Amino acid sequence: MFGSKLKALTGASRKPSIPRSSTPVDKGLIDIEKAVERAVFEQEEAPVFSLSHADAQAALDYVWMLMGFPAVPNVPEKFQTHDAKSALRALALKLALRYDMFPAATVIKGVLCTETEGRGVGGFADVFFGSVNYMHVALKRLRQYGNASEKQRLETRKSFYRESILWKHLSHPNVLPFLGVADDVFKNTICMVLPWMHHGSIRNYIPELKQQGKLLGPDFVEAIDKWLHQTAMGLAYLHQEGIAHGDLHAGNILIDTDGNVRLTDFGMALIAEASASNSSSHGGGAIRWRAPELIDPDEFGLDSTRPTFASDVYSFGITCVELYTGDIPFAGTGDVVVMRRVLRGMRPARPSLPSSPEMTDRIWQITNRCWDQDFAKRPHIGEVCGWLAEAISPVEVAEERPVDPEPHIPTPTPDLVGPPIHSPSPAPPDSFDELMRETPESPADKASFFRKAIAEGERQLKLGGEM
Numbered sequence: 096m097f098g099s100k101l102k103a104l105t106g107a108s109r110k111p112s113i114p115r116s117s118t119p120v121d122k123g124l125i126d127i128e129k130a131v132e133r134a135v136f137e138q139e140e141a142p143v144f145s146l147s148h149a150d151a152q153a154a155l156d157y158v159w160m161l162m163g164f165p166a167v168p169n170v171p172e173k174f175q176t177h178d179a180k181s182a183l184r185a186l187a188l189k190l191a192l193r194y195d196m197f198p199a200a201t202v203i204k205g206v207l208c209t210e211t212e213g214r215g216v217g218g219f220a221d222v223f224f225g226s227v228n229y230m231h232v233a234l235k236r237l238r239q240y241g242n243a244s245e246k247q248r249l250e251t252r253k254s255f256y257r258e259s260i261l262w263k264h265l266s267h268p269n270v271l272p273f274l275g276v277a278d279d280v281f282k283n284t285i286c287m288v289l290p291w292m293h294h295g296s297i298r299n300y301i302p303e304l305k306q307q308g309k310l311l312g313p314d315f316v317e318a319i320d321k322w323l324h325q326t327a328m329g330l331a332y333l334h335q336e337g338i339a340h341g342d343l344h345a346g347n348i349l350i351d352t353d354g355n356v357r358l359t360d361f362g363m364a365l366i367a368e369a370s371a372s373n374s375s376s377h378g379g380g381a382i383r384w385r386a387p388e389l390i391d392p393d394e395f396g397l398d399s400t401r402p403t404f405a406s407d408v409y410s411f412g413i414t415c416v417e418l419y420t421g422d423i424p425f426a427g428t429g430d431v432v433v434m435r436r437v438l439r440g441m442r443p444a445r446p447s448l449p450s451s452p453e454m455t456d457r458i459w460q461i462t463n464r465c466w467d468q469d470f471a472k473r474p475h476i477g478e479v480c481g482w483l484a485e486a487i488s489p490v491e492v493a494e495e496r497p498v499d500p501e502p503h504i505p506t507p508t509p510d511l512v513g514p515p516i517h518s519p520s521p522a523p524p525d526s527f528d529e530l531m532r533e534t535p536e537s538p539a540d541k542a543s544f545f546r547k548a549i550a551e552g553e554r555q556l557k558l559g560g561e562m
Contacts (some may be wrong), residue, residue: 130143134186159187159201162183195252197256199274201259202276205228206280207225214233225403234281234289235289237251260277262361265338269328269332276288297322297349297356320486321487322348323483334475339361340362342360342384342418344414347359382433383424385409385434385437386405386409405470408476409470415442425443438466455486
């Protein structure tokens with residue numbers, strides 16, 4: 096039922112045709128298809144940026160449909176490659192920013208807000224319960240957009256474009272789908288339209304289960320480790336797509352109707368930064384989950400507080416402790432003191448509470464690797480996925496594996512995320528993409544996944560040695 100409604104909202108069955116403008120261009124009708132091809136394959140963007148506003152909308156909508164492969168049928172093969180899809184995404188962003196417009200397919204009409212008070216409050220937005228086509232949805236309204244200055248409104252809108260274009264075509268079992276945006280639900284502001292997750296965030300879901308007498312003893316450890324693995328898998332997929340989450344913590348880990356993790360609000364820290372006043376502007380997510388190099392970039396030879404893949408891995412390590420303890424990191428300590436401690440290399444203590452079983456040695460070891468003070472020494476999140484799979488369902492390995500293979504660092508899409516961490520390498524093959532999309536559940540599946548992860552890692556290392 097949800098899938099059919101989602102398909103109806105996203106228009107997944109449409110064929111990629113060029114929407115033609117009824118407004119003539121001054122110097123004759125420009126061939127939109129050829130202009131897009133030149134921008135994508137020849138890096139010649141002048142023709143597409145010489146379009147009128149109306150034809151630019153048609154070009155953006157055409158690019159957007161090409162990006163919809165494989166959901167959109169009959170997309171030419173030349174647009175189906177990894178490089179072409181990256182170029183299409185970058186072109187869509189540039190068109191949106193240059194002409195101040197959304198792709199038409201992202202704008203949803205008929206969205207209803209069914210309540211006057213929000214269900215949740217975040218750092219930059221309020222969440223309301225709504226509906227569209229009889230489907231329950233969450234409406235995330237930008238809080239400061241309506242009262243901001245014109246410059247702040249423009250920067251927020253541009254950030255909103257970035258995140259919408261990033262999010263809309265993502266598809267992974269552990270990433271929340273992005274349905275689109277609505278510009279006529281709230282006065283003087285836009286909102287995101289997302290599927291409504293009845294269970295809410297894992298931060299609230301775990302206490303609810305405990306109150307019901309669930310998640311006791313070994314069941315607690317099994318559930319937490321499963322959710323940590325799913326979180327790592329979702330994060331690995333984002334990194335494969337060149338996206339740094341930027342605000343990972345238990346509040347941004349939602350639980351769907353099947354009890355599985357759905358990551359949300361990736362990139363939202365950048366929108367918060369754009370919409371905030373100078374006195375409250377910040378980057379890199381919530382303070383207690385923020386990597387030390389984002390707290391004081393100068394100390395680490397950096398010049399930006401924008402999130403990176405490495406800072407995401409740090410936040411994941413902090414989140415491991417958060418899920419086990421059921422409390423915020425450094426509970427009972429003020430934010431300023433927390434920042435000072437983190438910069439000195441201090442970390443939360445190992446979870447060991449009377450009400451919850453102790454974190455296993457292996458999970459604690461993985462946690463410590465993730466929050467290393469030196470961002471260059473933190474593991475790639477793909478490695479973390481393999482370690483967690485092994486820890487959850489150990490399998491016999493014929494040969495002892497080194498714990499520090501050279502990680503693959505995907506290249507972020509330009510202008511969409513913060514600066515990439517050092518030495519980016521080429522995009523991974525399709526086999527690795529498929530591997531990162533898997534979410535093993537049964538012990539047999541987990542064992543199979545770990546064996547495949549090892550084999551693929553060996554193949555990647557061999558390829559790296561040949562280059």
